[in-house]
Amino acid sequence: MARFPKPAEGSWTEHYPELGTGPVSYRDSIDPDFYELERRAVFQRAWLNVGRIEQLPRTGSYVTKELKVVNTSIILVRTRSGDVKAFHNICRHRGNKLVWNDMPLEETSGVCRQFTCKYHAWRYDLDGNLTFVQQEGEFFDLDKSRYGLVPVHCAVWEGFVFVNFAAEPEQTLREFLGPMITDLEGYPFEKMTSRFHYRSEVKANWKLYMDAFQEFYHAPVLHANQSPTAYSKAAAEAGFEAPHYRIEGPHRLVSTSGVRAWEMADEMRKPIEDICRSGLFGPWDTPDLGEMPPGLNPARCDPWGLDSFQLFPNFVMLFWGQGWYLTYHYWPTSVNTHVFEGTVYFPAPRTPRERIAQELAAVSFKEYGLQDANTLEATQSMVESRVLDDFVLCDQEVLIRHLHKETAAWVEDYRRSTAEVQA
Known part of the structure; x- marks a missing residue:
């Protein structure tokens, strides 16, 4: 799939007509037979x-x-x-x-x-x-x-x-990753040795949790309690739209603009954030990591918030403009359960203050992750009721369309290839 910048008028979804704009089925997240095919078609073939x-x-x-x-x-x-x-x-x-x-x-x-x-x-x-x-x-x-x-x-x-x-393997690892991912080469991963790790068993299909982190349409509503009431109410009414989406091969990217937390009004910050000079977006004192690779911040946002690279099938690298990154893994264990792993990486702290700032950022992000996970069991249970079969998606949810369509394409390709062998 080619890369497109969004024009002044129009949508992201229209640039990928093969994804369509109609309702999307979540049968692939509740069907045990599809899950068994998915295991063989996707997880035994992808890197x-x-x-x-x-x-x-x-x-x-x-x-x-x-x-x-x-x-x-x-x-x-x-x-x-x-x-x-x-x-x-x-x-x-x-x-x-x-x-x-x-x-x-x-x-x-x-x-x-x-x-x-x-x-x-x-x-x-x-x-x-x-x-x-x-x-x-x-x-x-x-x-x-x-x-x-x-x-x-x-x-x-x-x-x-x-x-x-x-x-x-049908492709080398580098061929599988493609240019959108290999353009990240040169990021100082080796300097990010301060590591915090979370693991949770989630009672939902792995794709449903990936969907939760593929759009920010939910952020002003689901995470409202993380901000003062006056600010969160205004944010929910205004909504949020990311400035850049990209789809390339089986992989996806969403970028957001950012905020300089220390420039926000006092009533919009928590006292602990002022004390530790840190919060959800990371420590306020941005480390000097040198020149960033060309693949980051493709929308050239200033300030830049984050880039979330969704590597098919189940791996996410999320880079923050404040100079740190995190990874997510979603490991299926059944059609309606999976293990979620989140790992946060910072440069080695030089002082106790830097360590505390990193810990506050890691704990803040864990709280947001728990809020996202909190909806999943409810979603899984109601999708399994089959009361509804198709669900409408907005333009900001274009990456959700792609994940489910890409997974279905791998399954169909596997079905076709195994049928040919048996014939």
């Missing part, structure tokens, strides 16, 4: 972000990731050559989970020289090669070179670790 290289700082560093949506657990490890590799977390002997601590279904991390199975002590080196078999002579013509760990396609872009579960 999925599973972490950052800072989680693997040295040789032998590893983390595990539980991915119920593809019915597996994986190990990410930093090898002796410095590469990052991924393997299915399964021993080749009897199928036991290879790396786990006290609770087999919980994720874990650590540092090791080799992986040793808890069941019969088979050992694997950091490259996944089988190196030791207990009582090897008891086996029949065992060729250890044939029984290494099962690899998962793995690639790194700007420090983000991606995996792909297809037998052979």
Whole structure:
């Protein structure tokens, strides 16, 4: 899909006629059969972000990731050559989970020289090669070179670790990301080492939560209680419209203008924000991060609020004009449940005041996220009632149209390709 600036008159949606302007169905968020197809058509074929290289700082560093949506657990490890590799977390002997601590279904991390199975002590080196078999002579013509760990396609872009579960990925990671995302290269991700992480189990389809963060039409209403009454009432009546939307391939972007919180009237700020010089938009003292990459702030807003890049299928990178960023992940666990992960990144604080400012921003954003999540179970339950089948969307909800249409296109492509193979 080509990129378009919005003209003085017109809409964003009209630039993407293939999306249509009619009501949108949410059957894809309540149909168990569609979910099973979605798992195979999308999550077993697309590149999925599973972490950052800072989680693997040295040789032998590893983390595990539980991915119920593809019915597996994986190990990410930093090898002796410095590469990052991924393997299915399964021993080749009897199928036991290879790396786990006290609770087999919980994720874990650590540092090791080799992986040793808890069941019969088979050992694997950091490259996944089988190196030791207990009582090897008891086996029949065992060729250890044939029984290494099962690899998962793995690639790194700007420090983000991606995996792909297809037998052979249809695109390289860079091809999958496309220019809109690769134009972010050069952002100082490596400087953002102050990290806050949230995780929540949500009783709603993963796409419904993604929809909540793909538009800001809801912001003046849903988040009204976060502002003084006089300000929130005026904001709700005025409404909000983001200045820029973009769709490219399977990915999406929405940008917003911003506010300089310290320039707002005193009655519009909370006392704690003045004390900590921080709030929802981040610490007021913007760090010097150097020149920003060309992909940021495409609308050239001044002041600039944020850019939210929605990477298909379930990964979001959200950059704030105040010099920090956050990521979201939405990991499906069933047709009407998923795990939400939010991670906030700041530059390393130099003083206790900078640390407190970061903590206030992280806590403020968590509160907003909880407000968004609070609507989801109610939405899921009523969509499942099937009282209504189609729902009207406004121009600001163009990215919602795209997510559901793109997901349906991947499912249809999978149906067609598997039918051809069976024929």
